Amino acid sequence: KAGVTQTPRYLIKTRGQQVTLSCSPISGHRSVSWYQQTPGQGLQFLFEYFSETQRNKGNFPGRFSGRQFSNSRSEMNVSTLELGDSALYLCASSLAGVAGGGETQYFGPGTRLLVL
């Protein structure tokens, strides 16, 4: 089975721009979660989507948004980029999500975003 894939792997943007990141989960997985990883804050949960609905959300500003399609693929959008948004953005998929009984989340390789 193919793993979680994320595109693009690397991105360079300037402040004020917006960016869209894509995640394709493992086949059959319906839950997709997004995490931001920075040296200072570590791994922080952004949001989780299940069956095209945002089921859970972390403590990030409204500039961070996402969506999920009927094939479970997910996109994450960050508008009005700030320097502090530079990070590794990780996507993880699971069958039904962590809340559904502590299922295992499988992570993609991440998209490294650099904001100049």
Place this chain on the structure above:
Amino acid sequence: AQSVTQPDIHITVSEGASLELRCNYSYGATPYLFWYVQSPGQGLQLLLKYFSGDTLVQGIKGFEAEFKRSQSSFNLRKPSVHWSDAAEYFCAVAHQGGKLIFGQGTELSVKP
């Protein structure tokens, strides 16, 4: 509030030596616990997980972890470290809000 603490930011061990990485959690109910490993520039790879049952769990690459409820710990061990084990290791607990809460990570260096 649920939290995970990895007390050691950086550990250096000699190749062939044993390894123990510490993880302490704060969680009201029976936790679902995970250890992930991250090589530079890569995503997270699952090493092992504890959901219930036997408190000693075996994982990939020769790793094991022991769940100790009385100490709120889930330490990761390996009897003999290989140079390829150099990476960053993350302990995590599953939160009821549908997310994983991670520790700050422990960076492992391996001396030849």
